Amino acid sequence: MLRRTGILAGLFGLALAAATGTAMAAGEQFVPLLSYRVGPYAAGGSGIFGGYIDYMNYVNMKEGGINGVKLTWEECETEYNNSRGVECYERLKKHAGGASMVQPLSTGITYSLIDRVAADKIPMVTIGYGRTDAADGAVFPWVFPMITTYWSQASDIIKYIATKSGGEDKLRGKKIVHLYHDSAYGKEPIPVLEAYAKKLGFELTLIPVAHPGNEQGAQWLQIRQIKPDWVILWGWGVMNPTALKAAAKVGYPRTKIIGDWWAGSEEDVIPAGDASKGYTTAVFNESGANLPLVREISKVVYGAGKGNLEDKSRIGSVYHVRGIVSGIVTVEAIRVAQEHFGKGKVMTGEQVRWGLEHLNLTEARLKQLNADGLMPPTHVTCNDHEGSGLAKFQTWDGNQWKVVSGWIAPDKDMIRSMIVESANKYAKEKGVTPRDCSKEASM
C-alpha cells in the first residue's frame, strides 16, 4: 500500500513538474549556449560565456527579464570542436520552446551551421569572428557577423598603423609583416592587407605559424632578418604569448607589434610576462572592473552570489566584457523584436532576426544601458549585418590594458565592395537568390 502511494505521489510530482516546466517555458525566452569550458580554448570560452550569462542574469534580476519575459539558457560543451558544435546546436535548437538565436563563438562551428540555421530559421550572431562576407544580409539573411568583421579589423589596424606613422602616405616603402595562425582565421584578412599594400605601397610579407604556434623561433628569425617597421600578430591561444616572448628573444620591439582582438586578452599577455609590455591590439570592447556596467553586474549578480566566473579577478577582463557585449546584443535584439511583435511575448527565431535587422544601438541607447564606450554604436540593417566596423586600440602596460585610441572606422567603401563581391560569388555557387532589402525594410 505504502509502495503504491509512493508511486502515485511520484507520478503526481512528475506531472506537476512537467506542467510547471511547460508553463515556465511559455513565459521564457530560451538562448542556447554552445560554450567551451574545457580543452585548449577554455580560457576564452569560460570568460566570454561567463560574461554572456552574467548579463542575462543581470537583466533577469534587475528588470525581471525583457518586458517581463525571463531569459533562460542551457550550456552545451563543444570543446571548440566543429562536430560537437553541430551536435550541441541540434540538441538545443528546439529546446524550451525553441532557440532565439545562436552564438557559437567559433569560426569553424559558424561555417558548419550556416546552412542549418537558414533551414531552421534561427539567427546566428558571430561578433568579431565568423564568415566576413556574411555581412551581406541580402545573401546571408540568417547570419550576423556583427559589430565588426575580420576585414574591417584589418582595415582598422592599417589605419592605426598609418596614424602612428604620420599618415597613410607615409606607409609607402615601409615593411609590414603579417604573422598569422595558419588557419582560415589567420588567412581571413590577407585579401584586405594585400589590397592595402597595393594601394598604399608598403611591402607586405606573410609569415604563417603552424598550429598550435608554441614554437616560433624560425618565424622570428625571419622577422629579424626582414627588419619590418610593423608586425601584425593574428594569433590565437598559445601562439600569442609565444610570439611576444620570441619577439623579445630576437630583440624586436613589442611597441611595433599590433595584434588583432583575438590576440588581445589578459590571457594572451600575462603568460609572456614582461615581454608583453608595450604590445598593442585592436579591440571592439573596452575592459576593466571599473566600467559602470561591469560594476553594476558585480553588485547585482555577484553580490547575490549568482556570478558565473569562479575566479573573481576575471570580472571586467577583456573576455568577460566581450561576453557582456554578446549579452547586450541578444537582449536588445529581443527587445526590438518585442516592440514590433508585442511586448512581453516570447519571440521566435524569425522575430528575433527581425529585431537584429532593426537593431540600432546608438550612443544614447548605450548610455541608457550603462555601456557607452564599452562597445561601439552599431546599426544593423537588412543589407548590412555588420554594423559599425569600429575598433579601438589598447596597449598592455605590464598590469592592465590601456585604451590608446578612440573608435577607428574602417574603409567602409572598400570593405563593403569586397564583401558584396565575395557574397555574390557565394550566391552564384550555391544558387542563392539575394533578397531585395528595399522590399523588406518596411515589413
Next chain:
Amino acid sequence: MSFFFEVLVAGLLSGVMYALVALGFVLIFKASGVFNFAQGAMVFFAAATYAGLQQEHHLAAWIALPLALAAMVVLGLAIERVVLRPLVNQPQITLFMATIGLAFFIEGMSQMFWGSTPRGLSVGVEDQPFQWLSDRYNVNVSQFDVFAAVISGILVVLLALFFQRTRIGRALRAVADDHQAALSVGIPLQYIWAIVWAVAGFVALVAGLLWGARNGVGFSLTFTALKALPVLILGGFESIPGAIVGGLIIGASEKIAEVYLGPHVGGGIEGWFAYVIALAFLLVRPEGLFGERHIDRV
C-alpha cells in the same frame, strides 16, 4: 653565414626542449613497452600544479617545487596502482588505450584543480639574447635556451647513471625486455613500474617548468607531446641518448627548413617537416637511430 649559424643554434636549442619531453616517453617505454599517450598531459599537470601553488596559494618557489614533485610522484604511484597493475600481462594495445584515457583524465583534472586561465612562470632566467654575442658577432643566442640545454644535459646524465649503474635501473631494463621473464626471476614488476612512473613524473615537471617559463602555463603544454613524437621516431623509443640526438636533429632541420625552404612553399612547414624527416629515418631504420634492433627466431 652568421644568420645560418644563428638559425642552426636556435634549432639545436629548441631541439633540446623537444628532447626533454621525449625523455618522459622513453622512460615509460623502456619500462613497460607502452607508448604513454598521457605524457603531454603530465607535463601540463606538473607545470599547472607548480604555478598554481605559487600564484594561487602564494607559496615560495622552494616550497612549491617539492610539493609539485610530490604531486607528480603521487600521480605516478596512483597510475601504477589503479591503472597499470590490473593490466599486467595484457596486450600492449590495452595499455596504450589505458594511457589515452589517462591523458583525458589528467587534462580534465588539471583544469578542474587549477582553472583554465593560462599563467606566466619564471625560473629566474630571462629569455633574452646574450648581449655580448649580439654586439660582437650579431648572433642572438637566448640565455634561457642555454639554461634549458644545461638542465637537459644534467637530466640525461642522471637518467643514464640511474639506468646503467643502479640495481633498479638494471631491473627496469629486464622488465622492459620481458615482463614475465622478469617476474619469474623475482623482479617486482609493480615496484619497478611505480618507480619509473614517478621518475617520468619528475621529468614531466622539469619539462613543464621549462616549457611553461617559455610559453606560459596553460592547456597548450599538452601539445608539447606533438613536438616529441618525431624526436622519438627518429631517436628510438628506448634510447635516452636517442631522445637527445633526435631532438637536436629535428630541432635544427625544422628551423633550417622553415627559414630557407618555407618562403618558397608558402611557409608554416615546420610543424609537418619534422615528421617528414622522422618518416624518412623510419624507412631506413625502423627502430630509430638508437633503438634496439629486434631479431626474431623463426
